[in-house]
Amino acid sequence: MTTPLSARASAPTPSAAAAASAASQASSGRMQAWGTYVGLFLVLAAMVALFSFLSEYFWSTETFVTIANEIPALAVMAVGMTFVLILAGIDLSVGSVLALSAAVAAQAILVWGLNPWAAGALGLLCGLLCGAVLGSISVVWRLPTFIVSLGMLEALRGAAYLVTDSRTQYVGDAISGLAAPIAAGVSAAFVIAIVVVALGQIVLTRTVFGRYVVGIGTNEEAMRLAGIDPRPIRILVFALTGLLAGLAGLMQSARLEAADPNAGSGMELQVIAAVVIGGTSLMGGRGSVIATFFGVLIIAVLEAGLAQIGASEPAKRIITGAVIVVAVIIDTVRQRRAARRA
Amino acid sequence: MATTEAQGAGTPRVRLQQIGKAYSGTLVLEGVSLDLQAGEVMALTGENGAGKSTLSKILCGLVDPSQGQMQLDGKPFAPASRREAERLGVRMVMQELGLVATLTVAENLLLGQLPHRLGWLDHAAMRALARTQLAKIGMEHIDPDTPVSQLGIGQQQMVEIARNLQEGTRVLVLDEPTAMLTLKETEHLFTQIALLKERGVALVYVSHRLEELQRIADKVAVLRDGRLVDVRPMQGLQEHELVERMVGHAVQDNEGRPRRARGALRLSAKNLQRGAQVRGVSLSLYAGEIMGLAGLVGSGRTELVRLLFGADRAEQGEISLHAAGSPAPTQTVAPNWNSPVQAIRAGIGLVTEDRKSQGLLLSQSIRANTTLAGMHKIARGGWLQRAQESEVARHFVERLRIRSRSAEQAVSTLSGGNQQKVVFARWLHQPCDVLLLDEPTRGVDVGARADIYHEIDRMCDDGKAVLMVSSDLRELMAMCDRIGVMHDGELVAVFERGQWSDQQLLAAAFGNVDEAPSAHAAAQAATPE
Numbered sequence: 001m002t003t004p005l006s007a008r009a010s011a012p013t014p015s016a017a018a019a020a021s022a023a024s025q026a027s028s029g030r031m032q033a034w035g036t037y038v039g040l041f042l043v044l045a046a047m048v049a050l051f052s053f054l055s056e057y058f059w060s061t062e063t064f065v066t067i068a069n070e071i072p073a074l075a076v077m078a079v080g081m082t083f084v085l086i087l088a089g090i091d092l093s094v095g096s097v098l099a100l101s102a103a104v105a106a107q108a109i110l111v112w113g114l115n116p117w118a119a120g121a122l123g124l125l126c127g128l129l130c131g132a133v134l135g136s137i138s139v140v141w142r143l144p145t146f147i148v149s150l151g152m153l154e155a156l157r158g159a160a161y162l163v164t165d166s167r168t169q170y171v172g173d174a175i176s177g178l179a180a181p182i183a184a185g186v187s188a189a190f191v192i193a194i195v196v197v198a199l200g201q202i203v204l205t206r207t208v209f210g211r212y213v214v215g216i217g218t219n220e221e222a223m224r225l226a227g228i229d230p231r232p233i234r235i236l237v238f239a240l241t242g243l244l245a246g247l248a249g250l251m252q253s254a255r256l257e258a259a260d261p262n263a264g265s266g267m268e269l270q271v272i273a274a275v276v277i278g279g280t281s282l283m284g285g286r287g288s289v290i291a292t293f294f295g296v297l298i299i300a301v302l303e304a305g306l307a308q309i310g311a312s313e314p315a316k317r318i319i320t321g322a323v324i325v326v327a328v329i330i331d332t333v334r335q336r337r338a339a340r341r342a
Numbered sequence: 343m344a345t346t347e348a349q350g351a352g353t354p355r356v357r358l359q360q361i362g363k364a365y366s367g368t369l370v371l372e373g374v375s376l377d378l379q380a381g382e383v384m385a386l387t388g389e390n391g392a393g394k395s396t397l398s399k400i401l402c403g404l405v406d407p408s409q410g411q412m413q414l415d416g417k418p419f420a421p422a423s424r425r426e427a428e429r430l431g432v433r434m435v436m437q438e439l440g441l442v443a444t445l446t447v448a449e450n451l452l453l454g455q456l457p458h459r460l461g462w463l464d465h466a467a468m469r470a471l472a473r474t475q476l477a478k479i480g481m482e483h484i485d486p487d488t489p490v491s492q493l494g495i496g497q498q499q500m501v502e503i504a505r506n507l508q509e510g511t512r513v514l515v516l517d518e519p520t521a522m523l524t525l526k527e528t529e530h531l532f533t534q535i536a537l538l539k540e541r542g543v544a545l546v547y548v549s550h551r552l553e554e555l556q557r558i559a560d561k562v563a564v565l566r567d568g569r570l571v572d573v574r575p576m577q578g579l580q581e582h583e584l585v586e587r588m589v590g591h592a593v594q595d596n597e598g599r600p601r602r603a604r605g606a607l608r609l610s611a612k613n614l615q616r617g618a619q620v621r622g623v624s625l626s627l628y629a630g631e632i633m634g635l636a637g638l639v640g641s642g643r644t645e646l647v648r649l650l651f652g653a654d655r656a657e658q659g660e661i662s663l664h665a666a667g668s669p670a671p672t673q674t675v676a677p678n679w680n681s682p683v684q685a686i687r688a689g690i691g692l693v694t695e696d697r698k699s700q701g702l703l704l705s706q707s708i709r710a711n712t713t714l715a716g717m718h719k720i721a722r723g724g725w726l727q728r729a730q731e732s733e734v735a736r737h738f739v740e741r742l743r744i745r746s747r748s749a750e751q752a753v754s755t756l757s758g759g760n761q762q763k764v765v766f767a768r769w770l771h772q773p774c775d776v777l778l779l780d781e782p783t784r785g786v787d788v789g790a791r792a793d794i795y796h797e798i799d800r801m802c803d804d805g806k807a808v809l810m811v812s813s814d815l816r817e818l819m820a821m822c823d824r825i826g827v828m829h830d831g832e833l834v835a836v837f838e839r840g841q842w843s844d845q846q847l848l849a850a851a852f853g854n855v856d857e858a859p860s861a862h863a864a865a866q867a868a869t870p871e
Contacts, residue, residue: 206725206726206728207721207724207725207726208717208718208721208724208725208726209724211710211717211726212717214706215703215706215710215714218703218704218705218706219699219700219702219703219704221699221700222699222700222701222702222703223703223714224653224681224682225651225653225682225692225694225700225701226682226686226714226715226768227682227683227686227687227715227772228683228714228715229681229683285703285705286705
């Protein structure tokens with residue numbers, strides 16, 4: 001009597017690491033997410049407590065309002081970067097896009113005489129186009145986004161200088177409305193940032209697009225063989241990131257009442273740091289916009305706290321850098337421990 | 343390093359006592375007590391999900407047991423890592439090859455003990471040592487300086503095995519070692535195993551291939567649902583007895599079934615060509631019929647399937663689709679589809695050869711994987727309808743009997759058989775007229791296999807045209823109405839049900855087609871005038 005037993009081969013067992021990390025990533029997924037949020041909240045609370053203890057001025061409305069008005073640009077860029085990182089890509093050009101978009105908007109107001117809304121729209125369009133170009137080049141020639149965005153980082157910075165004639169362009173109070181306090185001292189920009197964060201999380205978790213982004217970051221080939229073309233989705237994600245960087249540019253200009261060609265310089269690292277502190281993996285396939293927002297808050301609180309206790313600039317940078325590395329270590333150790341236990 | 347020490351007659355090489363393992367509350371292994379004697383081959387068999395791989399991993403230090411103890415030569419054995427276990431002489435040859443693709447054969451074999459002079463690599467010594475190790479497994483014709491990525495998969499597996507046949511090995515676990523080996527390579531391996539037995543190494547041989555186990559194993563241990571249900575000498579054991587113990591009940595055999603009625607022509611491929619891998623292949627698929635595709639590894643079966651699905655671009659050829667009831671083609675593409683997106687829209691589905699790297703999103707839930715190809719059905723205007731999606735997932739989990747805690751479970755935690763069922767669910771959710779199956783039951787346990795066969799039958803009854811690539815002739819002969827055989831990129835023969843035998847199919851796979859009806863004649867007979 002014959003059975004299907006003979007001449008059978010069984011498939012490779014998943015390598016321990018891959019399966020384990022996949023298991024811990026996934027679905028006690030809901031529980032994992034809450035665990036991350038609680039952890040981040042505790043870190044944030046601990047930092048606030050520490051600084052309140054070290055400086056008597058920290059625990060006050062002024063401090064929190066200041067922080068709230070500092071973070072909008074960082075927050076909206078971090079939302080875009082979260083999607084990019086989930087795709088296992090990276091966008092180093094966001095700082096430059098910020099500056100270029102601000103410069104274009106300023107140019108529109110000062111030289112072309114457009115009203116602030118049209119100028120703002122133009123700035124956003126500029127950001128969108130920069131992102132689309134980055135996405136398209138990476139997709140069409142299959143280049144690593146690291147390289148392409150690195151090139152754009154330089155080129156777009158140069159373009160920002162070109163547009164502003166290498167000078168800070170004072171726009172006056174044309175677009176300062178964004179930064180003006182609207183309630184309890186908090187600016188419109190902050191409210192917009194919160195809305196963007198909420199929208200970002202909803203799109204990520206509740207739309208087909210969000211599901212596709214996570215899938216492509218997890219296993220692009222499997223997505224392709226399931227009938228989903230990853231290319232337009234990649235381009236769209238980068239275009240949106242560019243758009244959000246453009247929005248950040250407008251927010252910064254509103255605060256400074258000027259377009260500074262140097263704006264956003266080095267900010268891409270802060271943005272990536274915020275996303276990584278929030279627990280999004282650089283390897284792609286998972287992430288949360290809400291966790292990223294916690295990362296933004298942690299960075300902002302750290303910066304405000306260090307300033308209040310009188311830390312020197314070099315000390316601030318060293319400490320901030322150390323916090324980022326420690327955050328990633330803690331997260332990685334937590335993941336591995338969960339994997340070994342699982 | 344000295345070889346294994348002499349044993350007191352009573353002390354087993356390895357003693358496992360009440361070994362248990364739980365993952366997040368689920369018991370994967372329970373109360374496994376087993377003795378491995380020096381110089382003996384213990385076959386470890388059981389369905390996937392029975393706990394074989396977990397037990398192997400515990401033995402070689404990759405995973406800690408939740409309960410129980412182990413002893414190596416009478417002394418407590420609880421390795422904290424695989425490296426520690428290897429240092430104590432307990433090694434495992436896993437199915438995922440642990441070779442570094444960019445390094446040469448010699449470098450891989452000697453990784454960790456590269457001969458050097460003050461830090462500078464001694465290439466001559468490396469080559470000489472590598473040649474000795476290769477000669478031991480009969481692979482002396484391989485140049486030690488070849489990058490491993492240039493070797494065939496069977497040869498890579500032999501290099502991996504050679505890497506683990508070292509001095510000082512006390513226990514060697516082999517996980518499906520012959521899965522990708524040729525007959526000749528398998529013989530070399532068996533010779534090595536015999537030598538290891540003489541040297542007193544205790545061997546664990548994890549496999550489903552009964553012919554091999556009957557040749558090589560002294561004892562066989564059967565795991566079922568995490569428990570050890572049987573340990574007995576191999577001699578005199580009947581195959582069906584073994585299967586019954588593995589599954590818990592008698593398994594039925596399908597071969598007496600008559601041929602299914604052939605429906606309308608669905609897909610017609612002509613002269614598909616891609617490099618040297620697919621050379622001028624023509625075939626036709628009919629509704630309600632399963633066509634099998636046999637052939638040796640490397641004969642081009644997967645490559646052909648990928649062309650039919652649009653996963654790769656053909657250089658020449660033509661594919662025509664016929665919608666229900668239409669004698670004339672309703673859609674023709676030349677040379678083939680631009681992409682899988684196009685093929686799927688035309689009604690073709692593919693269950694890939696390697697579900698883990700090409701089929702599934704391992705970190706995602708059963709739910710997400712099931713609905714992946716048909717997201718528009720559970721979304722409105724781009725917004726996911728969560729309740730609807732959960733219902734879809736629940737429906738398929740039930741229909742295909744996917745054993746899981748819930749549809750939210752990550753597919754990476756499922757057994758091979760259940761993972762494969764998720765892939766099938768995907769092509770039921772996004773239905774297709776033509777279903778291409780590439781090794782659909784590879785790595786799938788006996789129980790799940792029966793469920794999958796049942797589902798394929800059902801899909802056929804619903805009118806799908808099915809093409810099934812498989813390396814298991816038994817499976818093909820049980821399930822298919824026609825079997826095509828590929829050899830070296832060409833479709834060399836097509837056999838009708840009732841007119842085939844193991845020998846004929848194998849002969850055709852090796853290129854001897856004298857006895858077989860020619861593919862050309864069969865294809866002519868098959869296509870409607």
